[in-house]
Amino acid sequence: MTGRLRPLPRSLDPLADESIHGYLLRLAHRFGVAPLEIAVRTGLVVQGRGRNGIPVRLLHDLDEQRLDAFARATCLTHDEVRGLLTALLGERYGPLNAGLLAEFRTPSGMLHNNRWILTRATRYCPRCLTGDGTEIEERHGGCWRRSWRLPPVFACLRHQRPLLYGCPRCGQDINTARAGSLVARASEAGLHPAQCRATIPGTRAICGASLVDGEANRLPHSPSTVAALLRLQHHFDRLLDPGGPKSVGSFGWLVPVAQHFIDLRALSALIFMTWPCGRELADTEALAMLVDREAEKRHAEFAKSRAEAEAGRRRQASHHYSNPAADPAVAGAVLGIAAKLLAAPDENETHEVMAPIIDRAKERNFSMSYQFRSFGGSSYPLQAILLTSRRDRGALQRMEQRIESKGFSRLTGAEQFTR
Ligand SMILES: [Zn+2]
Ligand SMILES: [Zn+2]
Structure with missing residues (x-):
């Protein structure tokens, strides 16, 4: 040839x-x-x-x-x-x-x-x-x-x-x-x-x-929305740069940068699935409104696929929530919320910000919520934290020991998206 x-x-x-x-x-x-x-x-x-x-x-x-x-x-x-x-x-x-x-x-x-x-x-x-x-x-x-x-x-x-x-x-x-x-x-x-x-x-x-x-x-958004998108892009570009930090914080634990992007992906799916749960974390009202529109479309597609699954015509599909948004501003809005959630410094704060999202996701579809909380390739700390009941103190302590035994350490420095 x-x-x-x-x-x-x-x-x-x-x-x-x-x-x-x-x-x-x-x-x-x-x-x-x-x-x-x-x-x-x-x-x-x-x-x-x-x-x-x-x-x-x-x-x-x-x-x-x-x-x-x-x-x-x-x-x-x-x-x-x-x-x-x-x-x-x-x-x-x-x-x-x-x-x-x-x-x-x-x-x-x-x-x-x-x-x-x-x-x-x-x-x-x-x-x-x-x-x-x-x-x-x-x-x-x-x-x-x-x-x-x-x-x-x-x-x-x-x-x-x-x-x-x-x-x-x-x-x-x-x-x-x-x-x-x-x-x-x-x-x-x-x-x-x-x-x-x-x-x-x-x-x-x-x-x-x-x-x-x-x-x-022409710029398609207001100056404050553009500024918010650029600030987050600066953070992501640093993580994607071959010379950038090797690890970054996910829920207060240092995880390899590559895995942090899968953590963001898992949270993006949970955010779409439970929208408008994380709405107050959007940087500007214009960004929140863009996600309103996108989530409405996704909820409708999800409902349609659920009806088809219930009629036995096909399996319930999860891609309506797990796919990234094609529109750059919508993607930036959702990933910005995901980055803020992942920036929670410890389990207590994580559970505070994640509880409404997890509860809503379970309500909507338990097995799909489990799939997103244990997303393939996501970091061990993310999975451990999202799968452990916050009401069980003993389980939380054992979880911390398990995360440490896997070689992860607590985030102490500056490798974090500021909230
Ligand atoms: Zn350019
Ligand atoms: Zn054309």
């Missing part, structure tokens, strides 16, 4: 934190060909088998053969190619960490059922896509960042603004045309990397709207 590949006559240097999706779009634009043709010429896709586009799993990881072929065709080092993939983010971001999540051992398994990497929703910062003014970015646009695939990345600190999702003109997800492909309409040539690739409903036409024009540069 790869024997006949020759290096491309020209290549491009990857930008910092660029995803393979963005890199393919820029290469395609540079050569004036379709992204699918670049994927074939660089060995990502076998000629003739690309009818379904570019497999979305290539976003995450490449097997050795593909990695080698792609590196040779693009004149990049193997490390530079790995830098375009999301696999390495798993070291700090637990929902992509195969060591913590046994069910996601293969790259396709990692992406197929894992909603905590955004493969269907496309977030972007219009100012990043505009480019930094250098000649190469003037011509082919700026950086589609890898980190925009992570639900806890909902704002751009470089440009001090929340990310956007959806096209400013057609309102659809810009990659919506083919959910299974890394790039929508991958066999279409001639689009700029910062153009919407959605298909206009009822036609074959591509929307093609620019994602970087003046409209996209």
Whole structure:
């Protein structure tokens, strides 16, 4: 398959934190060909088998053969190619960490059922896509960042603004045309990397709207809401930074950063499930109202799936509550509440803030509440605390001993989101 590949006559240097999706779009634009043709010429896709586009799993990881072929065709080092993939983010971001999540051992398994990497929703910062003014970015646009695939990345600190999702003109997800492909309409040539690739409903036409024009540069929220989102993003970016702290507090115990992100995921599910329970912890009323709308939609979907489960038509699904929000501001609002809950400094305070949420979750659906309280891959302290009855003093003492015997220590320093 790869024997006949020759290096491309020209290549491009990857930008910092660029995803393979963005890199393919820029290469395609540079050569004036379709992204699918670049994927074939660089060995990502076998000629003739690309009818379904570019497999979305290539976003995450490449097997050795593909990695080698792609590196040779693009004149990049193997490390530079790995830098375009999301696999390495798993070291700090637990929902992509195969060591913590046994069910996601293969790259396709990692992406197929894992909603905590955004493969269907496309977030972007219009100012990043505009480019930094250098000649190469003037011509082919700026950086589609890898980190925009992570639900806890909902704002751009470089440009001090929340990310956007959806096209400013057609309102659809810009990659919506083919959910299974890394790039929508991958066999279409001639689009700029910062153009919407959605298909206009009822036609074959591509929307093609620019994602970087003046409209996209307006801030979608009030200054206080933007400030709250940026503050939380600063905290998460520090945790995601390869040089950032190794551990962080979950309910008063130091846990590895990667696992803390799974703890946030578990709490995000509990927050949606029991909304409006945690509403008073939202940073601004505007953020609370965004979650009101999203939770209403999720409660309705949950009720519908419960009715179907009761009629024996299918199993009760939990994804209505456990999926992250596609809208960056909603994701930021819910994760902000989750971060504040996890910042409770000890068991007493944890039980105070968590009791209404746990009681409501049990009431709504006991087995699902159990599933979220013992979420796969979440930290031992989180599971122990959320599964131990706060009324049983003896059990609480034994729980503390068990957490310590697993090697966890109490949080004493500053590695904490301030509430
Ligand atoms: Zn930006
Ligand atoms: Zn559009």
